[in-house]
Amino acid sequence: MTSRFTELSVDCHDPERLAAFWCEVLDYKVIDRGEDMVEIGSWEPTVEGVRAGSMPPTLVFVQVPEGKTLKNRLHLDVSPIDAGTEDEVTRLLGLGATRADVGQGPDRSWVVMADPEGNEFCVLRSLAP
Known part of the structure; x- marks a missing residue:
């Protein structure tokens, strides 16, 4: 008996705004909406696709009243597939991301945002050919 990782939930103030941001980052689309979630x-999730384990998890943005107070203990890593890392960082800055300092120190091969x-x-590193 096993389970599948099907979705990652992100608490937030504005689910529509964060969903729009991450759709642009990942080239995803909205697949479901509720009163306080996107x-x-x-x-499109199907039971067969989930059982096969070949589909990536979805992201669910859920509206909550409290704000973020500390560094996340869980976070996403993304790898550009058709540009260099710095070009992708520039694109993400244009979408509304910011650079972040979580104590990672200098000379890292990744950029925290x-x-x-x-x-x-x-x-992370680029996967571009």
């Missing part, structure tokens, strides 16, 4: 993904609500994520 789910995005690269595919924050989404429009301050959730940290890392831009």
